[in-house]
Amino acid sequence: MKIFTATQIREADAYTIQHEPISSLQLMERAATACAQWLFRHFDARKPFYIFCGMGNNGGDGLAITRLLLNNGYKATACIVHHSNKASADHTANRQLLEQQYPQSIYDVAAVADLPTLPPKSIIIDAIFGTGLRSAIEGWMAGLIHQLNDLQTRHTLVAIDLPSGMLADASSAHMPVVHASITLSFEVYKLAFLLPENAARTGQVHILPIGLHPDYLTQTPTRFHVTDAHMMRTIYQPRQPFAHKGTYGHALLVAGSYGKMGAAVLSAKACLHAGVGLLTCHVPQCGYQIIQISAPSAMCVTDIQETYSSHFHESAPQTRGLQQYKTIGIGPGLGTATGTAKALEQLLEQYRQPMVLDADALNIISEYPFLLPRIPHGSLLTPHPKEFERIFGSSDNDFARLELLSRQAVSLQLYILLKGRFTAMACPDGAVYFNSTGNPGMATGGSGDVLTGILTSLLAQGYAPKAAILLGTYLHGLAGDIAAARMSQEAMTAESIIDCLGPAFLQL
């Protein structure tokens, strides 16, 4: 699914109005109807609704929603917030329609003191500002936003299109923004919804289709995307009937150190359960029995060191050296010993195919930044936010961090996956994909090691790097969602994600 900017959304509106054709007032009615139907399904008619409407088209939506609620027997009051003397044409038209039918339902607010006293457990609808907001809300309007946020603790607050004060395409981290418990947005995700700085402001996001013209949606290129099931069906390659284990690649996993062999086991198991043909694990000597017993389908070679790895070429005694491996996954539980760092430097000299670098491989690179440009083009880096910051530095806000992520992926020609609720996957061509699956049950030690195993497995099987990241993160999150549904977000562990990889593949 594409993510459109506020400007593109306006263009989509205009295109729909011109080519469907439909009037802008009818399009607003469609948007308001989609919201009202959602509200009918989720709230009963006993709860009073207070709809705060701005002077633009977001307010127009609010006025139309008020009329639709009243038409269906709900108690609703439109509180018109006079932040400007000028109302948009569709706001004015909807105000007139409401006044004609329900003259008692309109209440004007021109100062914070004008706010009505709300009965307990009211539903507050925030239709003050949408995609038309240009900059931070200031003056008495900022006070109004703070007042609404105080009310939010005792009432349910539903934002229309986006919480007022939030910018769709830029940071509003330090601005007054409505804290909604639910956001009903139109047709497409806004970039702002996918970044952690807005998590407490959007609440649950529901995207409601309003029939914007499909030609505009399909033909307009965008830089940001959200992955979905449809996209996965175009990427996933079913296994060939005459396949043999050589068909699906031989991967090398370099992982584990004394006290952190669990990370190696999790990655190895995930790699095997994601379909790799052959897997060899390179571990320090202390890890030999652990791997052989926990992951008998994998082969195991040991380092010359007892507690950490220092000579990865031990994994490739044959003449072809490390090149015999289709790909290499390196990092989970590896440790950052000087000997390991040296070995990583050698490995980057010897092996020039796309590989997966995670966890301690990334921590080593943050200590030895000259290694960064030596990573083979097309490789996958999977930092969590702290690892990302160690390598690339900090940013003022999540939008700035997203730009930094994308810039680095382009200049280094790498795929960089910034992990989180919506893992952001930056590609060497500048595109960024957000993964849509996963849940907070995955915020548990070892989840990332499982992802490394899956990505290594998909690269070994011959998936191109871009296909591997999109499918791999989707499967990882989907397996996490299946695990959470089976045993709760609390009780699931990284092992549960591996156990549910099978059902996740079956859902593709």
Ligand SMILES: NC(=O)C1=CN([C@@H]2O[C@H](COP(=O)(O)OP(=O)(O)OC[C@H]3O[C@@H](n4cnc5c(N)ncnc54)[C@H](O)[C@@H]3O)[C@@H](O)[C@H]2O)[C@@H](O)CC1
């Ligand atoms: N395809 C869509 O997405 C549709 C969008 N519609 C609605 O239209 C909205 C966009 O409407 P508009 O473009 O009229 O914009 P808004 O209603 O979001 O805001 C415009 C108003 O805000 C004022 N304003 C802007 N920046 C301000 C600031 N920093 N401080 C104070 N006031 C400020 C402007 O003067 C104007 O009065 C969407 O968010 C959505 O709710 C629907 O009606 C129809 C379909």
Ligand SMILES: Nc1ncnc2c1ncn2[C@@H]1O[C@H](COP(=O)(O)OP(=O)(O)O)[C@@H](O)[C@H]1O
């Ligand atoms: N709240 C969440 N929603 C969705 N996915 C999550 C959430 N929390 C964590 N994850 C996923 O779990 C994984 C955690 O990785 P990481 O932090 O490296 O864990 P570890 O280092 O313990 O293996 C990432 O893939 C991340 O996207």
Ligand SMILES: [K+]
């Ligand atoms: K709003």
